[in-house]
Amino acid sequence: MVEIVSVNVERWPVQGAFIISRGAKTHVDVVVCTVSDGQHSGRGEGTAIYYDGETAESCVAAINAYRGPLDRTSVNSRMDRGAARNALDCALWDYEAKRQGLSVWQLAGLTKPQAVATAFTISLNDPTQMEADARIAEARGFGLLKCKLTGEGDRDRIAAVRMGAPAARLIVDANESWARMDIAAEANALAALGVELIEQPIPHGREDMLAGVQSPVPFCADESVHTREDLDRLTGFSAVNIKLDKAGGLTEALALAEAARARGLRIMLGCMLGTSLGIAPAFLAAQGADWIDLDGALLLAKDRYGALPVKDGMLWPGALWGLG
Secondary structure (H helix, E strand, O other): OOEEEEEEEEEEEEEEEEEEOOEEEEEEEEEEEEEEOOOOEEEEEEEOOHHHOOOHHHHHHHHHHOOOOOOHHHHHHHOOOOHHHHHHHHHHHHHHHHHHOOOHHHHOOOOOOOOEEOOEEEOOOOHHHHHHHHHHHHHOOOOEEEEEOOOOOHHHHHHHHHHHOOOOEEEEEOOOOOOOOOHHHHHHHHHOOOEEEEEOOOOOOOHHHHOOOOOOOOEEEOOOOOOHHHHHHOOOOOEEEEOHHHHOOHHHHHHHHHHHHHOOOEEEEOOOOOOHHHHHHHHHHOOOOOEEOOOOOOOEOOOOOOOOOEEOOEEOOOOHHHOO
């Protein structure tokens, strides 16, 4: 019988600092869950959704408090969405695949995963520093840059990024910071600088603010969408950012992607900060996505053994977590 054998918090340092409109991070605490039947085992990793009030410690408590059957159907029906369910759901995917002698992509009925081009995040900073960071990222081969914004001086920041990386594709993430701005005017200004996607300009719960906004750049919901239940209220959004920690695991992420596409929404597959153990399941879900933002491990000072390889902006499958 499969059992939860360990749930631990691991702290991983960030390379420099990861800065968005809500603050800076110099490390990330991830929750690692291991399940086993004594012969086969599986691991999953989750990163707490801090803006939802989660902490690594609360996720550990939620997993340890689970008393239902240890199968993905039961876990997804009995646990709330979030990073705790993600860690346990992914551990069960890993375990089931090993028990059946399959890769996770085979177990899920997916095609064999291929290398994908991932965005690389340019943290919020003054324009001069963002220009320098963009120049370095483009030189490393990243052709898609995701720029963090704050609602003040954003046009200057993106103009600087464009100077630093003239050939790169650009997407921006406002992290809910444009509530007091003329959103249409800002979107038009950024479009002139080549921005192709604007992520979460308004606070979650205020999706009505985008109703009727005429923008040459599509808006992508992040904080406003966690699971399929959120799709009905996405007024003004034409894309969704799916993250396994928000959705509560690979199971719901795959279902959310299918439901979103059925509504004509485009897909970004994103992530929280975390190691390759957390990125690997998202890598599977990212196959075929319109935008892929899986640099969560690339922003760390170091990654765990078996890290997913990256070269010239391309993230490649590895043997970690059933991708082989």
